Structures are given as C-alpha cells and as structure tokens.
Ligand code: HEC
Ligand code: HEC
Ligand code: HEC
Ligand code: HEC
C-alpha cells in the first residue's frame with residue numbers, strides 16, 4: 536500500500552515537471568518568434584544604429600560597440616568540433632611560433648585581448664570596421680548604395696582586407712626590397728634571427744601609429760636577441776602569418792640618414808602613415824627612443 540502511494544507521488548512529480556518543461560519550451564518559442572518578427576522594430580533600429588555608418592563610426596568607442604556586440608569578446612571556440620576533433624590537437628603552423636601563447640582563441644580575441652595583442656597592439660573596433668551598409672553588400676546595386684567606382688569597397692565584406700589585414704599579414708619582400716639572398720626562413724640564421732641588425736639604420740621611424748605600441752614592439756624584439764628569437768616578434772607581422780601572396784606597400788616615413796634618391800620601387804609610396812592613425816607629424820624620431 537505504502538509502496539503504491541510512493542509510486543503515485545513519483546508519477547505526479549514526473550507529470551508536473553514534464554508539463555513545466557513543455558510550458559518553458561512554448562515560452563521560449565514564443566520569445567524566439569517575437570524576436571524574429573521584430574514586432575517593435577528594435578532589431579531593425581539597432582541594425583541601422585548611426586554607429587555603423589560614417590561619420591559616427593570614426594569616433595565610436597569600443598564600449599559603445601560592445602554595448603550591443605559583447606559576444607565578439609565573450610565567445611570562445613569549442614573545445615572540440617562536433618565530429619570530435621579537439622581544438623588543442625589541431626594547431627596550425629602559425630600557432631607554433633615562439634610568440635604564440637594560450638589556447639585556441641577567436642579571431643576577435645586574438646587581436647584585442649590575448650597577451651601578445653595587448654602587449655604590442657592597441658586595436659579598436661573602428662581600426663578595422665569602417666562602417667557597412669546592412670542592406671546592400673554589393674556596390675552600385677541601388678541608388679543609395681556605394682557607387683560602382685568606389686575601388687575601396689570589398690564585395691560582401693564588412694572590413695577591407697587590403698587596408699586592414701594586409702598591414703600585418705602580407706608577405707615579407709625580403710629579396711625584392713631588402714636585398715636579402717632568400718626568404719627569411721632560409722636566411723634568418725645569417726642574421727642571428729634579428730631584424731634590428733639592419734633596421735637600426737633603415738626605416739627607423741616606424742610604427743608611429745595609434746593602433747601599435749611602437750616602444751613595446753622594439754623592446755620585445757630586443758629582449759629576444761639573446762635567445763635568437765628577436766625576429767619572431769617582427770616577422771609575426773611582416774611575413775610570418777602571411778595570408779596573402781602580396782606585401783603591404785608601407786609608407787616610407789622619413790628617417791635620419793634617409794638617402795636623397797628614392798629607389799624605383801618606392802616612387803609611388805606615401806611619405807607618411809595613414810593620417811587617421813598618425814600619432815606624430817613626420818618628424819625623424821627613430822623608433823624605440
Ligand atoms: C544599438 C546596438 C548596436 C550598436 C551600438 C552597434 N551595433 Fe553592430 N549591429 C547591431 C545589430 C542589431 C546588427 C544586425 C545583426 C543581424 O542582422 O544579425 C549589427 C550588425 C553589425 C555587423 C554586421 C554583422 C553581420 O553579420 O552582418 C558588424 C560588423 C557590426 N554590427 C559592427 C559594429 C561596430 C564596429 C559597432 C561600433 C562602431 C557597432 N556594430 C555598434 C547592433 C549594434
Ligand atoms: C583586426 C580587425 C578587427 C577588429 C579590431 C575588430 N573586428 Fe569585428 N570583424 C572583423 C572581421 C574581418 C569580421 C568579419 C567580417 C565579414 O564577415 O565580412 C568581423 C566581424 C564582426 C562582427 C560580425 C559578427 C561576427 O562575429 O563575425 C561584429 C558584430 C564585429 N566584428 C564587431 C566588432 C567589435 C564590437 C569590435 C571591437 C570590440 C571589433 N569587431 C573589432 C575585423 C575586426
Ligand atoms: C596591427 C596588426 C594586425 C592587423 C591589422 C591584423 N592582424 Fe591578425 N594577427 C596579428 C597578430 C599579432 C596575431 C597573433 C596574435 C596572437 O598570437 O595572440 C594575429 C593573428 C591572426 C590570426 C590567427 C588567430 C589564431 O587563433 O591563431 C588570424 C586568422 C588573423 N590574425 C587574421 C586577420 C585578419 C582577417 C585581419 C584583418 C581583418 C587581421 N588579422 C588584421 C596582427 C594583426
Ligand atoms: C640585410 C638587411 C635587412 C634585414 C636583415 C632586414 N631588412 Fe627589412 N629592409 C631592409 C632595407 C634595405 C629596406 C628598404 C629600405 C628603404 O625603404 O629604402 C627594408 C624594408 C623593410 C620594410 C618596409 C617594406 C616596404 O615595402 O616598404 C619592412 C616592413 C621590413 N624591412 C621589415 C623587416 C623585418 C620584419 C625583418 C626581419 C624579419 C627585416 N626587415 C630584416 C633591410 C633589411
């Protein structure tokens with residue numbers, strides 16, 4: 536008798552919780568439906584936030600963007616793929632350099648919050664994001680979209696890779712511009728894996744831009760000289776993680792002792808870094824001093 540009361544109770548509890556789960560699911564579905572339908576236009580209004588467009592995006596702070604997009608810094612990669620491949624076991628070539636640290640991390644976190652990013656760089660959301668049209672991702676498609684002649688527009692991309700990514704992920708023009716006998720991976724031992732042997736004299740007025748920490752970069756490269764890892768710091772942004780077959784056409788900021796004659800390859804190069812990033816007028820203060 537006692538036993539059957541117990542079982543009736545158990546059955547009631549199970550029924551009640553099943554009903555609860557079903558009710559919870561209904562509520563969740565209703566909320567989802569409402570969000571998708573965007574009944575009060577909140578999503579649409581936020582998509583057209585003035586901060587997504589010029590001129591407001593130029594002065595937007597990270598905090599303003601993160602108020603709506605905190606997931607870009609919070610989301611972490613899965614520990615394992617759905618098929619069971621563990622992230623820790625699938626390390627790419629560029630993740631085996633002496634400067635790489637920590638677990639696999641997201642693209643945004645690797646540029647904004649990982650130790651190396653914090654040490655050497657000072658990237659903001661609008662360093663890369665310069666605004667995008669949420670309605671039209673192809674130019675010339677309507678009267679109000681970006682005109683066809685805008686060569687800076689990159690189809691269906693929200694960031695222009697040629698002006699953003701290529702700066703730190705292009706090839707090192709070792710032979711063409713620096714006159715090295717071969718690619719860096721083959722000749723680095725000749726130079727004690729150190730770029731500063733030459734770059735104490737050439738192009739010394741470097742990295743004077745708001746999104747890089749010029750002094751920290753020089754310090755990190757010097758700290759590596761004793762262990763012959765100095766160039767890993769520099770190479771990391773100048774060929775070591777090259778996603779492109781081309782190199783970035785860097786500005787030639789004048790440096791002390793700069794030759795009067797401009798080499799042929801540099802004829803069309805700008806004489807200073809992009810204005811929006813420039814932290815000092817093109818004086819000839821060498822890096823790291
Ligand atoms: C008021 C909230 C809000 C603010 C502030 C905001 N965004 Fe957004 N953003 C949105 C919404 C909503 C969307 C559209 C999301 C969708 O359609 O999935 C969006 C879309 C985007 C997209 C395109 C995503 C895609 O997949 O198409 C990018 C990139 C982006 N925002 C970057 C930024 C940056 C950078 C800033 C700061 C300059 C910023 N946003 C400020 C709400 C905001
Ligand atoms: C190093 C350059 C860079 C920086 C810095 C950067 N982003 Fe992005 N972001 C990108 C690229 C590239 C994409 C992918 C764009 C595409 O798909 O066309 C992206 C995508 C996004 C998206 C779309 C959703 C997603 O996660 O793919 C949002 C939202 C976004 N970024 C917000 C931000 C915010 C907010 C910040 C500042 C906290 C920021 N980004 C900083 C380059 C950057
Ligand atoms: C100012 C220099 C700089 C710019 C601009 C830059 N990156 Fe990077 N990127 C780095 C550095 C430094 C690392 C290594 C970070 C680390 O080891 O923690 C890196 C790492 C990466 C990685 C590897 C992430 C990983 O988990 O191993 C990818 C992919 C990447 N960048 C893509 C891009 C793309 C796409 C853009 C343009 C939207 C871009 N980067 C712009 C400096 C830059
Ligand atoms: C044998 C000497 C030498 C070594 C070693 C060397 N460089 Fe250079 N580098 C040069 C010279 C010379 C130039 C061109 C100077 C000019 O603009 O007239 C140059 C130019 C550059 C430029 C500008 C390229 C451009 O397109 O404007 C970068 C970036 C650079 N070097 C990075 C490095 C890095 C990183 C290392 C180490 C991995 C390194 N260099 C090692 C001699 C050297």
Ligand code: HEC
Pocket residue numbers: 655656702703730731734737738740741742743744747752753756768769770771772773785786787788807808809812
């Ligand atoms: C975090 C990425 C990063 C690291 C690390 C880095 N660079 Fe750069 N470097 C850049 C970027 C981005 C530019 C272009 C800056 C600008 O807009 O003018 C640049 C520009 C240069 C230039 C051209 C300077 C000019 O204005 O004429 C030289 C030369 C150079 N770097 C050498 C080095 C050397 C040597 C090291 C190591 C001591 C080094 N870089 C480390 C990202 C990096």
